[in-house]
Amino acid sequence: MNDRAIDKTGDKRPVKTAEQRVQEATDWWSTSIIDIKPGRIGIRGYPIEELIGTLSFPQMVWLMLRGDLPSAEQGALLEAAMVAGVDHGPHAPSIAIARMGVTCGLPLNGAMASAINVLDDVHGGAGQQCMELLQAISDASPDAEPGPDVIAAVVDDFIAKNGKIIPGFGHRWHKVDPRSGRLLQMVRDAEAAGIVDGRFGRIALGIEALLESRKGAPIPMNIDGATAVIYLALGFAPPLGRGIFILSRSVGILAHAWEQTQQGGRIKGPMAPSIPYRYTGPAARSLAPDPATSA
Amino acid sequence: MNDRAIDKTGDKRPVKTAEQRVQEATDWWSTSIIDIKPGRIGIRGYPIEELIGTLSFPQMVWLMLRGDLPSAEQGALLEAAMVAGVDHGPHAPSIAIARMGVTCGLPLNGAMASAINVLDDVHGGAGQQCMELLQAISDASPDAEPGPDVIAAVVDDFIAKNGKIIPGFGHRWHKVDPRSGRLLQMVRDAEAAGIVDGRFGRIALGIEALLESRKGAPIPMNIDGATAVIYLALGFAPPLGRGIFILSRSVGILAHAWEQTQQGGRIKGPMAPSIPYRYTGPAARSLAPDPATSA
């Protein structure tokens, strides 16, 4: 048995007392989110039983992430964004991964985990990156409405760093994303009712105008752009744009995983069996030396 | 290049035509959940733009999982269960894992994935297992209210297979789970309003009574038991009890991961540095042979 106190900085320092070590262990994980006592759970100070049946799920998401209570209208706008993002079909990588996972024996938590993991920079991060772009344009003109020159300069800087795909605009599938129009209408209504500032929505329209002038054809906002406007207008930080998208897309991931469980299937790969894959490697060869060439 | 058709059963069968192979590839992934055409997304047949701003998030969850639309009251009961389960603090394994993950450099999707993965049979499966137990009791007395003898028999059968912990009852932390009382009141209200049948709630109370009589002290329903009653009363299959709990707990996982990002920390293990771990292995030894004992 080898029980001794190892101070993180090596054993030069005096060994801490038991009280000090209990204190350090207590402080090792700290949170402002939840307080738990026997028989009591406080979420940001509110007894959880007050919140159950009172807050909507999006309002609870907001309280957990932000620490304050959103109004009913703010909650409704967040809810619309969360409803919009739940799914985009079994050929989306995250959905396909969940389906394949259950055919390998995974329970729902495992199928969901493998799928959620791939909602990374490219597949799930577009909303976050669009928020960062909109925020950068806003920051470049803090005291006034960003004009076309400002928008073009920041967009070009983004392209120089990240490539020519502007997150939030255009879509591989949809010339017009059926989700954006409805969401943007709700943003306009919320602006008219004084619930959100319309600044980020106007910046996004400015990007649309810029891209259309350059391309010669419309490249309208897609789901990532529309939700980026909503999340920024509601005051969320860009990484939470990705986080909330994950909460939303998890619904589709769960639904498809569950459906696949009902359909059956065993160790399903991505392709039907009668479609081969492309082999581009060496022709068959042997480890055994070729007498003509060996030393 | 090695492009040829390999039939799953070996190359005895005639090679499929291109049309047959396209058909098989098309059928390889099938779903009733979502239909996507350029410019159109249908969720269980409904254009998604009709659902945005109309359905609550829990109603959308229901539609995605079940294929039909819940009433506002059904949605509210589901919502209460989802709100109740979002978090239980930084010492819960799933939450701790998310926090550790961000200190290792993971983005939010990765931290959430590692965490959600562990909501398995024991940590996230209690709700599902409680649903299976309640369902088993109900199935044992399909035409009448299950009496104490039926309940005891099915519970004993469960204990014989699974051990003495009855999922849904008791709690390591809370003598009375502050979340159950509120949820069970909402179930009673819903039953009084004719929205759900009270059968599963009564079965759960029967288990409570049995456990109390055997233990000599109350072992009341906890969050898993209360939500199990709700999910069964609303008609969800037991694995979806786990699935919906995952959607709920993902909120806490995200919130804690985000908070840890703000707090910083670098490669945080589970314990504070001044707490060692217990080593129980061999004393120091050497590969080098001991002259006294070597052959």
Place this chain on the structure above:
Amino acid sequence: MNDRAIDKTGDKRPVKTAEQRVQEATDWWSTSIIDIKPGRIGIRGYPIEELIGTLSFPQMVWLMLRGDLPSAEQGALLEAAMVAGVDHGPHAPSIAIARMGVTCGLPLNGAMASAINVLDDVHGGAGQQCMELLQAISDASPDAEPGPDVIAAVVDDFIAKNGKIIPGFGHRWHKVDPRSGRLLQMVRDAEAAGIVDGRFGRIALGIEALLESRKGAPIPMNIDGATAVIYLALGFAPPLGRGIFILSRSVGILAHAWEQTQQGGRIKGPMAPSIPYRYTGPAARSLAPDPATSA
């Protein structure tokens, strides 16, 4: 601030002293595998610097998992099994998931994690299940060689519980698995050299004979069967059959993820874009009530 000692069983018990709590925290994680002191790392008691450049990687795997040192011959047999299992192409779900993951922006650790996760009961557990079957046959005849009747009885019991696919035998792709022959030859050589007992190999051949007599055609051992024989002959517990397979298949997962990184690709789903998926859900419908049918 809310710093107090909560005993796991509620606050009925006397609060522990600081020394008791440090002790409990120290004991919370215990291991016989590794001892770490500043400047010293002992693996099962051996200074790690003695093992580097001395043990083969499979011998290190053995020492870490089992606690003792395998001979060079035992290590070589384990190594052969590990080499054999590294890959089965980009249409295997685990490999496809890793490839899709990197096109979504995942780094190698994330792509590997999503992939390894699906090596579950069906996709990665075949070797473990085959080991359990072989072990069950061996246990049914502990003092003698299991005869055909014993083998048939245990196999039938397995089929009743698990369905008609016998893990370790047959293969969707290969009538004769090119990996098995070589592995089984190495087992026979090891048996001849007195390194392993041939019991499990003979039991596996007995299952082959049984399946062939019932099917009317050979259903030879595949990679899972051959490695199952090796792992049992070397004394590994069945779950470690899955664990070692994971270490092996991780090599293929990493190689394919890395290759996909070099190939590029952006948010690649499982199917090429010109192949649609099958939609089987409701025809387009609307939330809006139909005047002819609404109340």
Place this chain on the structure above:
Amino acid sequence: MNDRAIDKTGDKRPVKTAEQRVQEATDWWSTSIIDIKPGRIGIRGYPIEELIGTLSFPQMVWLMLRGDLPSAEQGALLEAAMVAGVDHGPHAPSIAIARMGVTCGLPLNGAMASAINVLDDVHGGAGQQCMELLQAISDASPDAEPGPDVIAAVVDDFIAKNGKIIPGFGHRWHKVDPRSGRLLQMVRDAEAAGIVDGRFGRIALGIEALLESRKGAPIPMNIDGATAVIYLALGFAPPLGRGIFILSRSVGILAHAWEQTQQGGRIKGPMAPSIPYRYTGPAARSLAPDPATSA
């Protein structure tokens, strides 16, 4: 049923023929790593049965990742690095996560997946980042040995971008990492035998000298630095430094997960129960309005 060909770019293009679509589907996943025909598996062209029992596991790793065969000496150096990195105890986040995972009911694949996922930029990426730094120094002086000025300039540039922790040097636990000395000796021996160029080793020593002169105390190479030297000397790209570390650390992750399975434990969080966590959030408050302050 809704079966139609959707071209990725919308339906402006002529619909592809069935043959074209089969071709596109075949090309969707391509690889040079493995060729599979019924009864045949070729790894980079070599029949797999030639490799089993012939290649060491590290040689197989090399072949899979690189496409060519390493010499026995190159394989031995890679093997030493892989052996060195297998574990660093149950307080490392990856190891702790695997242990917690099995107490939540996860099988070994799930516990390993959650753990491997966190070997990200900070926890598993140090080796990769050190390789990038060494490579940058080498690239800054392509035709000559990089001198102290070059080393200092590149290191300062790294610090400006990434902060003051230089990956590969120093260690929170070990003043002298017991793994580095042995590995660096093997590198020197390999250099003397003409197996590797000593360039990257000399650059690393130059960084050591620089850090010591600035700190006034030695900051010697740790395991990440030593393995970075080895991987670069053997010609691996920096991301594969992370990938190979993952293959190595997976052994420790598996061993600890397996050990925890044997020890038992149920839903173990990071901390012992008698250690609370620090709550820093609001005091208890209520949703109900305070009559004195409500509107």
